[in-house]
Amino acid sequence: MFNHLLTGDKFQAQTLMASIIPIPKPDTDLTECKNYRPISILNLDVKILAKVLANRLSVILPSLIQRDQVGFVRGRPATDAIRRLILLTAWANKTKTPSLLLKLDVKKAFDSLAWPYLKYTLQKWGVGANFMRWIQTLYDDPTAKIHIGSYTSPPFTIKRGTRQGCPLSPLLFDLALEPLAIAIRNNQDICGCNQDDQHHKLNMFADDITLFITRPLLSLPNLYLILQNFGVISGLTINHTKTEALSINLPHELTKLLSLNFEFQWNKNHITVLGIQLTKSFEQLYQANYPKVYSKISKLLEDWGKYHISWIGRITAIKMVLLPKLLYLFRVLPIPLKRIDLKKLEANLSAFIWAKKKPRIRVNILQRSKRDGGLGLPNLWKYYIAAQLTHIPFLHINNTSPLWVYLENSMAAPYTAESLLWTQMKHRPIINSPTLRHTLAIWDTYAALYNLQSPHTPVLPIFKHPQFIPGQQIRAFQWWRDQNLGRVGNLLTVRGPFTIDYLKENYKLPNSEYFRASQILHFVSQCWKQNTTRSTKQTYFEKWCVDGIPPLKAITIIYQYINSPKDILNLQYIKSWSKELNKTLGESDWKKIWDNTRNSSNNTILLEAGYKVLFRWYLTPKKLAHIYPNTNENCFRGCSIPGTMGHIWWTCPKAIRYWIRVYNMIFAVLNVNLQKNPYEALLGAPVQGVTRTQQKLINQIFLAARQVLARSWKSPAINYNLLKPKIDWIFVNEKLTSIALDKYPLFLKIWQPWIDYRFGGLLSTSILST
Numbered sequence: 001m002f003n004h005l006l007t008g009d010k011f012q013a014q015t016l017m018a019s020i021i022p023i024p025k026p027d028t029d030l031t032e033c034k035n036y037r038p039i040s041i042l043n044l045d046v047k048i049l050a051k052v053l054a055n056r057l058s059v060i061l062p063s064l065i066q067r068d069q070v071g072f073v074r075g076r077p078a079t080d081a082i083r084r085l086i087l088l089t090a091w092a093n094k095t096k097t098p099s100l101l102l103k104l105d106v107k108k109a110f111d112s113l114a115w116p117y118l119k120y121t122l123q124k125w126g127v128g129a130n131f132m133r134w135i136q137t138l139y140d141d142p143t144a145k146i147h148i149g150s151y152t153s154p155p156f157t158i159k160r161g162t163r164q165g166c167p168l169s170p171l172l173f174d175l176a177l178e179p180l181a182i183a184i185r186n187n188q189d190i191c192g193c194n195q196d197d198q199h200h201k202l203n204m205f206a207d208d209i210t211l212f213i214t215r216p217l218l219s220l221p222n223l224y225l226i227l228q229n230f231g232v233i234s235g236l237t238i239n240h241t242k243t244e245a246l247s248i249n250l251p252h253e254l255t256k257l258l259s260l261n262f263e264f265q266w267n268k269n270h271i272t273v274l275g276i277q278l279t280k281s282f283e284q285l286y287q288a289n290y291p292k293v294y295s296k297i298s299k300l301l302e303d304w305g306k307y308h309i310s311w312i313g314r315i316t317a318i319k320m321v322l323l324p325k326l327l328y329l330f331r332v333l334p335i336p337l338k339r340i341d342l343k344k345l346e347a348n349l350s351a352f353i354w355a356k357k358k359p360r361i362r363v364n365i366l367q368r369s370k371r372d373g374g375l376g377l378p379n380l381w382k383y384y385i386a387a388q389l390t391h392i393p394f395l396h397i398n399n400t401s402p403l404w405v406y407l408e409n410s411m412a413a414p415y416t417a418e419s420l421l422w423t424q425m426k427h428r429p430i431i432n433s434p435t436l437r438h439t440l441a442i443w444d445t446y447a448a449l450y451n452l453q454s455p456h457t458p459v460l461p462i463f464k465h466p467q468f469i470p471g472q473q474i475r476a477f478q479w480w481r482d483q484n485l486g487r488v489g490n491l492l493t494v495r496g497p498f499t500i501d502y503l504k505e506n507y508k509l510p511n512s513e514y515f516r517a518s519q520i521l522h523f524v525s526q527c528w529k530q531n532t533t534r535s536t537k538q539t540y541f542e543k544w545c546v547d548g549i550p551p552l553k554a555i556t557i558i559y560q561y562i563n564s565p566k567d568i569l570n571l572q573y574i575k576s577w578s579k580e581l582n583k584t585l586g587e588s589d590w591k592k593i594w595d596n597t598r599n600s601s602n603n604t605i606l607l608e609a610g611y612k613v614l615f616r617w618y619l620t621p622k623k624l625a626h627i628y629p630n631t632n633e634n635c636f637r638g639c640s641i642p643g644t645m646g647h648i649w650w651t652c653p654k655a656i657r658y659w660i661r662v663y664n665m666i667f668a669v670l671n672v673n674l675q676k677n678p679y680e681a682l683l684g685a686p687v688q689g690v691t692r693t694q695q696k697l698i699n700q701i702f703l704a705a706r707q708v709l710a711r712s713w714k715s716p717a718i719n720y721n722l723l724k725p726k727i728d729w730i731f732v733n734e735k736l737t738s739i740a741l742d743k744y745p746l747f748l749k750i751w752q753p754w755i756d757y758r759f760g761g762l763l764s765t766s767i768l769s770t
Contacts, residue, residue: 002049005137006130015043017155018144018163038146040164046138050168053134057171064125065174067403069181071206072170075400075549078274079391081203081210082332083435084404085273088193088200088212090282090434091411092248097193099249100220101278102211102264103271104227105242109207110169111161113176114235115139118162121176135172138163160235170206177207180230184211189222191215195410200403203273207236210273216250216258224262240264244271248280276332282434285335293329294345297322301352310604312611314353315366315377322349323378327555330387334435337384346380353377361615365571370598372564373571373590375611379563386558388442389452389541390550395421395439396459398548408436414472415464422460427467450562452541455530458489459542468523470516479513480520487546488527489538497524573616580646581678589685597684600699602737606730609707613649614683618713620645636714649709650678658718662705665723669701669757670694682706693750700730728758 005011019041028035042050058074070076085101092099106112122132142163146153162169162176184190184202191214192201203210213219231237245264247255259266270277270288277288304317350359353366368374395417397405408417411433420428420436425444431437447453463471463486471477485491485507491498500517503509509517541558544550551557568587578584585593597610612618621643625633635643637654649655659681667673672690679685681702687695704726712718731751738747 001045002052002134005049006133010140011046011137013141013143015045016138016140016142018042018142018158018165020144020146022146022148038164040144042163042165047165047167049134050138050163050166053131054167054171056131057168061171061174062400065178066181066185068185068200068202069174069178069204069206070402071204071208072174076402077331078205079332080402080404081205082274082276082278083334083391084200084402084407085203085210085212085278086282086285086334087404087407087411087433087435089248089278089280091193091195091407092212092214093281094411094432096249097214098216098251098254099247100211100213100216100258101246101248101271102213102223103244103273104209104211105239105244106207106209107237107239108161109236110164110173112235112237113161113173114233115160117234118172118176121179122172125175135168138166138168173206176234177204177236180226180234180236183226183230184223187222187226190219190226193407196406196413198403198406198410200407205274208274210271217254220258220262246271246278246280274332275328282335285333286338289329289333290337290341293325294341297325297345298348301348305352305355310608311353311355312375312604312608315375318349318353319376319378323383326380327383327387330384331390331555334388334391334438336438336441337381339381342380342384349377360617362572365573365615367563368565369560369563371591371594372568373574373594379559382563383555383559385442385446386555386562388439389446389558390554391439392421392443393541393544393548393550393554396545396548401548408433412436415466416461419461419463419465422457423466429466446562452539454537454539454542456488456492456528457530458487458492458538459545460488460527462486462488462491462520462523468519470519471523477516477520479510480516483507485520488524489546491520491524492528497521497528573614576616576645577683580644581650583679585679585685589679593679593683593685596686596695596699600684600703601730601734603730603733606700606703606707609703609710610684612710613706616645618645618648618710620648637716637718646678648713649682654718655709658709658720659705661720662701662723666698666701669753670697674698694753696750697753700734701727704730724758727754731758 021039021041022036023039024030025035025037030036061073062075065073067076067080070078070080088099089101091097119132119136122135127135142158143155144158145155162173181202181204185199190201190211192199192212193214194200201212203212211223213223227238240263243264245258245262245266246269247258247266250258255266269284270279272278277285277292279285279288300322304314309317346363350363354360363377365373366375366377367379368376370376394402394405395408397409397416397418405417412420412431415423415429417433417436420431421440421443428440431440443452462468463474463477463481465471474481480486493502498521500509500514500521503517538546540561544554569590574590593614597614598607600610601607619627621631621636622633622645625631633642635641635647635652637652639653641647641652647655650659659676662681663674663676670690672694674680674687677685677687680687680698684699684702687698690698704723708720708722708726709718711722731754734751735744735747738744
């Protein structure tokens with residue numbers, strides 16, 4: 001169908017029609033149109049074509065768009081923009097340079113772009129005829145209609161702007177905006193920060209444009225003229241009254257003069273860029289950003305606390321809703337965190353999870369991953385460390401390095417940020433950049449603790465390193481750089497450092513390099529002496545540094561690594577169960593228990609039932625007697641034996657009779673004769689010698705059995721008659737879930753033995769309505 005569009009065919013008018021739903025902004029006057037956010041829904045055929053085109057265009061976009069534009073360009077995160085602006089502010093304060101941060105507000109940017117200008121720009125970028133034809137098809141008389149409640153407006157024609165909800169729109173907008181960026185970059189009368197052949201004055205995330213300006217009396221009029229001319233030809237105009245300005249080291253008289261001539265919002269303390277409050281100094285960033293987010297999270301927790309939510313549901317809400325809010329700050333702000341404030345927030349999270357009651361499970365257990373015997377509650381401090389560590393690979397400069405790295409290097413001169421990273425603290429010079437100082441502090445504290453660094457530091461750069469003085473004259477070592485011999489690891493074999501003979505044989509070492517070879521190999525030998533393991537392997541983190549960029553989901557990878565326990569079986573509930581059940585399982589057995597428990601059911605109630613027993617949630621008579629000394633510690637079923645967790649659940653005579661009946665039921669349902677095993681019945685260990693579908697049904701029966709026993713917790717008897725109705729309830733829930741997930745055949749395969757046993761092979765309509 002899409003190929004036919006190239007021959008002159010068009011989409012039907014209905015296909016190009018968008019549905020717009022206005023979403024009201026909170027705490028605003030809803031009688032004003034400006035207080036609504038329009039959400040546009042496009043036809044799926046249109047989105048598929050747009051996504052195909054976007055995927056193709058995104059591959060070459062980084063080669064067309066300069067690195068000061070980070071919005072929707074592959075490999076350029078928002079962290080690049082924020083860190084660069086923080087560094088520019090630090091540079092201005094260090095050099096006492098009068099400067100100005102200017103955040104431009106583009107009026108209805110994506111909705112105002114003129115189509116003739118967009119077409120002309122794309123042609124100038126060299127977009128091919130077929131690609132252009134597909135784009136023109138998407139913009140061939142599109143229409144939209146507005147839905148408000150039950151009212152739907154008549155269709156109206158769209159004549160400008162890139163289409164909202166279209167995967168291709170942000171990329172087209174970047175290309176359309178780049179001529180403006182080029183004009184600003186090339187205008188020498190718009191001044192910024194010039195460092196090492198790099199000109200830093202423009203910072204963009206799509207239409208979110210922030211400028212760092214020096215000599216504002218000269219720069220602002222020239223900028224104003226460019227913006228005015230660009231608005232005439234493109235349709236994109238600047239809202240001057242909403243444009244924010246923040247003066248840095250500007251004399252009061254000059255600031256007053258500028259405010260009289262340019263009607264910007266002249267802020268005293270900060271401007272907002274990509275949701276971050278950028279302040280005049282590095283030290284003010286924490287107070288301007290974190291307390292507000294902490295306050296919002298605490299208010300959300302207070303509001304959510306009014307609702308009846310399971311404790312697993314509360315942990316899930318923290319992971320899905322609250323963690324992303326914090327992770328954004330952790331990622332984009334390279335600043336120290338006040339541990340005391342984070343502990344207060346974690347206390348609020350704990351109060352929310354336990355509904356302001358005393359916690360039943362230790363936080364170190366909850367914060368383990370589910371694969372390691374926990375529930376995956378985020379450890380906020382470790383997430384912060386993981387997010388801060390993701391900045392480090394970027395310091396190892398290459399052709400795609402973000403612009404903030406060049407600023408870091410200029411402030412670290414005559415060394416480089418990369419070389420300072422691999423320099424011991426005692427040999428490290430004073431560091432001018434506050435962001436680099438913070439990043440290195442994180443590295444110094446946690447590199448050895450989490451085994452991120454090898455003893456012989458193979459990634460250590462030889463040139464511009466404080467401990468290798470000859471390497472400061474980098475031009476003298478051009479031959480070595482051409483041979484890609486710029487790191488310690490490049491000059492090592494499994495036996496140790498290269499020799500001159502090895503270099504002559506494998507690299508054709510010229511006679512002119514003999515002296516420099518002696519210098520370099522001596523330095524490498526000093527590094528090798530620190531390697532007691534005599535291994536040349538790199539850590540996973542060092543491999544990222546060599547690449548100069550972390551992989552996708554780097555924060556998750558680092559967090560999982562640093563959050564993994566050294567001793568996986570060092571859990572109190574493992575020790576207690578092993579003691580009471582008089583059997584010790586190995587690591588592989590416990591991993592099977594954890595995997596089987598977390599996959600036992602899609603139903604949160606049943607999942608909780610499994611974890612409550614595993615984590616020893618329940619208060620036994622023995623435990624109550626420890627808390628309240630005058631309480632009887634014997635089993636409440638009248639057997640005059642101390643009521644430990646193992647006794648109540650397994651060895652009590654009434655519990656033994658109950659579990660015999662449960663196992664007899666399993667035999668009647670599946671014709672499988674199982675040996676009684678508390679690890680299988682209570683803790684969810686996989687049963688040996690059964691099929692996968694049988695295992696899933698056994699899981700459900702055991703889950704139901706645990707729930708029935710828990711309902712009879714303080715009763716003198718266990719009501720076995722509740723078991724079959726409980727399994728029927730699980731059966732109904734599993735069936736409805738399978739239909740919703742389009743997995744009904746698998747459900748039928750699992751539950752057919754129960755259907756045969758309970759309903760004589762027929763699905764009962766009465767049970768479905770239960």
